[in-house]
Amino acid sequence: MSDICFEDVSVGQDIPTVVKGPMSVTHVMRWSSAMENWHRIHYDWKFATEHDKLPDVVVNGSWKQHVLIQLLTDWAGERGWLWKTRFQFRGMNHPGDTITAWGRVTATERRGDFGVVQLEIGLRNHKGVEGTPGNATVVLPCRGGPAVPYPFDPACLGPASS
Amino acid sequence: MRVNYITDEVKSVIGTHNGPILAYHPVEASEVRRFFQAIMDPAPRYWDEGWAAGSRYGGLVAPPAYPPHHFRRPPTDPDPLDRMRQDPDFDGLVRTYRGLPPVNLPLKRMLNGGYEYEFFRYARVGERIYRSSTYLDIYQRDGKNGAMVFIIAADMYTTDNEVPLITATTTSIMR
Numbered sequence: 001m002s003d004i005c006f007e008d009v010s011v012g013q014d015i016p017t018v019v020k021g022p023m024s025v026t027h028v029m030r031w032s033s034a035m036e037n038w039h040r041i042h043y044d045w046k047f048a049t050e051h052d053k054l055p056d057v058v059v060n061g062s063w064k065q066h067v068l069i070q071l072l073t074d075w076a077g078e079r080g081w082l083w084k085t086r087f088q089f090r091g092m093n094h095p096g097d098t099i100t101a102w103g104r105v106t107a108t109e110r111r112g113d114f115g116v117v118q119l120e121i122g123l124r125n126h127k128g129v130e131g132t133p134g135n136a137t138v139v140l141p142c143r144g145g146p147a148v149p150y151p152f153d154p155a156c157l158g159p160a161s162s
Numbered sequence: 163m164r165v166n167y168i169t170d171e172v173k174s175v176i177g178t179h180n181g182p183i184l185a186y187h188p189v190e191a192s193e194v195r196r197f198f199q200a201i202m203d204p205a206p207r208y209w210d211e212g213w214a215a216g217s218r219y220g221g222l223v224a225p226p227a228y229p230p231h232h233f234r235r236p237p238t239d240p241d242p243l244d245r246m247r248q249d250p251d252f253d254g255l256v257r258t259y260r261g262l263p264p265v266n267l268p269l270k271r272m273l274n275g276g277y278e279y280e281f282f283r284y285a286r287v288g289e290r291i292y293r294s295s296t297y298l299d300i301y302q303r304d305g306k307n308g309a310m311v312f313i314i315a316a317d318m319y320t321t322d323n324e325v326p327l328i329t330a331t332t333t334s335i336m337r
Contacts, residue, residue: 020202027200034196035231038243038254039272051251052271061274062231066201069226069279073205078217082226086278088333134276150218151283151325 002077005143006108006115013105015119018071021098021126023059028095031063059093064132068121071101076138079147083154084137087121091131098126103136112158114148115140167267167311167336168302180261181294182320186236191287193232194224201225207284223284227277229319229327232291233260260295265313267336275312275333282326285319291327294318298331311336 002016021027029043040047041058048054065087072082093099100123107118116139123132139148139157149156198208206213207223214222224232235242235256242256255272259265285291298314313334319327 031200034200036234038256040254044254047253052253061276063201065227065277066203066225070201070203070205073226078207082281084278084280086276086331088276089274132276147218152281 002075003079004075004077004140006110006117006140007143009105009108009115009117009140011105011108015071015075015103015105018067018074018101019098020067020101023093023095023097023099025057025095028057028059028063031060035060035062037062054092056094059095059097059099061089064089064093064099064123067099067101067123068132068134068136071103071121072119072136072138075103076140080138080140081148081150081152082136083116083139083152085121085134086136087132087134089132091125091129093123093125093131100124100126106135109161110142110158111160112156113142113145114157115142116157116160164304165309166302167269167309168300172265172267172300175263175265176297176300178262179294179296181318182292183233183261183294185233185291185293187234188290189224189228189232189285189287191222194222194228194287197228197231198225219284219286222287224287226281226284227279227328227330229285229291229293230317230330230332232285233293260293260315260317262295262297262315265297265300265311265336267311269309269311269336271337273335273337275335277333278331280329282328283321285321285327289321292320292324294320308337 032042048057103119103121106120109116119136121134122130124130141147245252295317298316300313302311317330
């Protein structure tokens with residue numbers, strides 16, 4: 001787990017990736033079962049391809065989101081905090097795909113005792129195709145300073161610069 | 163010819179609110195186990211009781227975006243898969259609309275368009291979770307593959323005493 005501090009971060013920096021896969025129908029079914037999500041496009045090949053005209057069964061967006069969240073919580077560590085994230089599912093993933101979550105720092109700002117980091121994030125498949133563009137805001141401790149308070153309250157941050 | 167799916171009836175549900183609704187059961191350790199094993203995130207905060215007890219969480223917690231998945235079918239509700247017997251076109255997706263009014267559209271396919279989250283605290287094992295929901299917007303986009311209707315809903319998840327866990331904004335796409 002990361003023990004990163006705000007002083008370790010700079011704009012343009014890539015954060016460590018998280019890789020899952022190759023995904024299989026079994027992985028997808030495990031998630032669908034754990035979530036009691038019975039949407040047939042995720043495990044019923046005949047329904048997915050013949051009824052819904054999809055190229056194959058589909059890896060759940062509800063599963064893919066957690067790969068992005070793990071990317072960010074792993075990087076923030078137990079003294080930092082994933083505050084916000086948003087992403088869109090613009091491309092589908094299917095069994096056989098290896099999925100890589102990536103992130104790149106786009107802005108940094110010191111706010112009081114803590115550092116606020118903006119990131120561009122996404123998921124790409126093993127062919128390099130991007131399918132889930134997004135962004136995130138992570139709050140990090142400063143070196144020698146306190147951990148980000150838990151539970152997180154945005155009021156702990158100093159005023160924004162603009 | 164362009165079909166306008168955003169009828170007055172559809173517009174009328176924008177802004178409607180429901181909740182707080184209490185999930186049927188509290189957060190269970192084995193449910194969290196199945197969850198983190200399925201997402202393949204082995205962080206000790208989800209399973210190592212000794213580690214978690216000494217951490218900022220004070221005990222085992224569920225993954226950050228767990229709360230939206232926590233609302234399961236109570237045993238007194240009818241089995242939605244009964245519909246499979248009569249309707250071979252049934253896609254298996256249970257459209258409960260979070261207890262909000264249904265969005266009545268003559269579109270059969272639903273896709274997950276994405277999420278937006280703000281995180282405050284992780285749900286602890288044993289805690290109860292409540293959900294309050296609002297339709298933020300419903301709009302139509304027309305593309306080369308036909309019309310798509312975007313349903314944007316915001317959910318606030320809390321535990322007892324209205325302690326905030328996360329806010330989630332979801333985009334569902336009907337086509």
